[in-house]
Amino acid sequence: MGDGFFTPFGKHELIPQEEALEIMHKKGSLKIGIPKETHFQEKRVCLTPDAVSVLVANGHQIIVESGAGDGANFLDNEYSEAGAQISYNTQEVFSQHIILKVAPPSLEEIEYMKSKSYLISALQLSVQHKEYFNLLMSKKITALSFDDITDESNNHPVVKILSEIAGTSSILIASELMSTTNQGTGLIMGGIAGVRPTEIVILGAGTVGQYATKAALGLGASVKVFDSSVSKLRNLQNHIGQRVFTSIIQPKELGKAIMRCDVLIGAIRGTGRTPTIVTEDMVKNMKTGAVIVDVSIDLGGCIETSEITTHNHPTFEKHGVIHYGVTNISSRVSRTATKALSNFFLQNLIEIADYGGIETFIKREKGFRNGIYIYKGILTKKIISDWFGLPFNDINLLIF
Template identity: 55%
Template sequence: MNQPSSPFSKYQLLPQEEMLEVLKQKGELFIGIPKENPNKERRICLTPDAVNAITSNGHRVLIEKGAGEGANFSNKDYTEAGAEISTDTKKVFSCPLILKVEPPSIAEIAMLNPQAIVISALQIKTQCKEYFEELAKKRITAIAFEYIRDVDGKFPAVRSLSEIAGISSVLIAAELMATTNKGNGLMFGNISGVPPVEVVIIGAGTVGEFASRSALGLGANVKVFDNSITKLRQIQTNLKQTVYTSTLQPKNLMKALKRCDVAIGAIRGHDRSPVVVSSTMVENMKKGAVIIDVSIDMGGCFETSEVTSHSKPTIEKFGVVHYAVPNIPSRYPKTASISISNIFTPYLLKLGEEGGLENSLRFDKGLRNGLYMYHGILTSKAVGDWYDLKYNDINFLIF
């Protein structure tokens, strides 16, 4: 009697190796974007285009009504991009992942759910000990976007905002020199037969580079001062032209400031910016000259600088106009929002792909550099030293 033929081949009937499918577990993000304080901050973390990219990948975005208005993005722009709009501030703050530009206030921390994740600026020098204690009580995981490093070890958020601040400083100076703003009536532009505007830039970092580029583009005569020869060499290379450069020698700086129409301070320090321009130097400047102290966020590098606001941006000392508004990029909130959004979006999509923040922190050193609070445990040495708080090394907590 013939046996029925088997539907399987001889090879298929032999024991086979077990083939397991190995996939990263994709996670769904639920992002809350609350409204910022309009008096301090007009930027928003995600543009409608960024929201569209995030929601298209299966994530949810809940935005407080009017959160994008400061940057000229309407509620309709966001709903069309796939976001949900809510008038309930508490509901937005109860999302598992909160995105903010300004750090949350103590009152806002109270609205957060325990174990929530907050990504915002830290602004370490404007905080208080209570801020970190409140985050710890709620076991919050917090990331400061200005401390996130990219693959090259640079700080992309700081660089983007420094580019904006550098360009803004020259545009602001040009406005302040117009007689409609009670200025000295000089104009950037290198008009034929008219001597160019003289600009002194103190600091050859990103702000200094972009201020130089803008001033040169408008036909100004630019002099750059910095104590780092490497930075001065770098700025010449990046600008692709020869500009006057000098180390911060008081005699040379004094001579340049006496002749200049605009002085831009863009020098950073570790704890605060060094004061490199004394009151006497300012006193010897031309009447009607303009000082833009971009370093005011870190204390200012002109001895005569005093913090001003966007509503009352200038003061006058020794006949010299001083502009010392902290957070210059928020003057152009739409451009600044697009810039911040470009940094946030790839990280958020990556968080979703890798199944949440825990995995991303494990494998992304640059992101881990921005972490300062992990499930309520302080992980930043800088914060610990500044506020005399106990901190733990994140590498011992996460692996």
């Protein structure tokens, strides 16, 4: 440069450069198969007819297996009128490029899938077998667990949706079980003037606990919430918007509360198996006819006497206490759960198309990428690798 003018840049750096413009993605057309759920007592479906109508209007092809929406009271003709193709051939539905379902597919259903296709479903790791993963990998399928998808705040939106439903439902279920028509004690959930309100103990201040607390307070019940995290208890207080009894989990304080309560809701979550918080001796000290709803039973349960039950036979009695241990509570209100899931999937499917396809979306969206456990036949989750002794690779090393 000339004398008397200093710059830290070299001459070549000051020459005007060409502007790099962002290349717009060409919108892709998606071919989505929605099979009928065959998992025991699974009544939900991933997309409502309204969501299908939006996707079809955007140029996407949706093939719905006949009867897929029956469990949530969505009929075939509703899907047909929304623009979906109704298929009576299960293999045809599973031959689509993207398979969208609630429960993970069976081995027979995986056989129907085309090589290098995409699967979006729950994983349910605790009940899976090694051959499930081996079969997916042999067909070079990219499989994604919607439970593990995260948002910009690193929360799990699908888990949160289902937890909200489970929390509210747990109180309504307990209310039913206390009625004399269900051989309960005949108490109303809440209270009326001059009568002591129902006493409820909730273990866990996460999303399930928050919504259970909100529902119980709304009905007029007296609520006590226990958790091992002070910050979670504080968040619950802020979420509820009113003062409610909260306490760190201490055996003596918890034991007294459980002994006096009419309803005990188990909503503790762990990273693996749910820790046992309530011992059998504590249950023995509960009132005769008291009700336990262990929402965390799908991960082992936080109450020692809990056992897994079904929607057909949801309860059993032990030590004079009624126990409810259904693992899939949201399927009990399948239409509401379907609408909530559909809202989530519709938004993501539209974004996938806007990016030009699911492959580009995976590369650009870290939260969506977090849900992938098999990428083009390669296992990408260490927890699955440790569980079943399978080799794995980091997803981030495979896509770039």
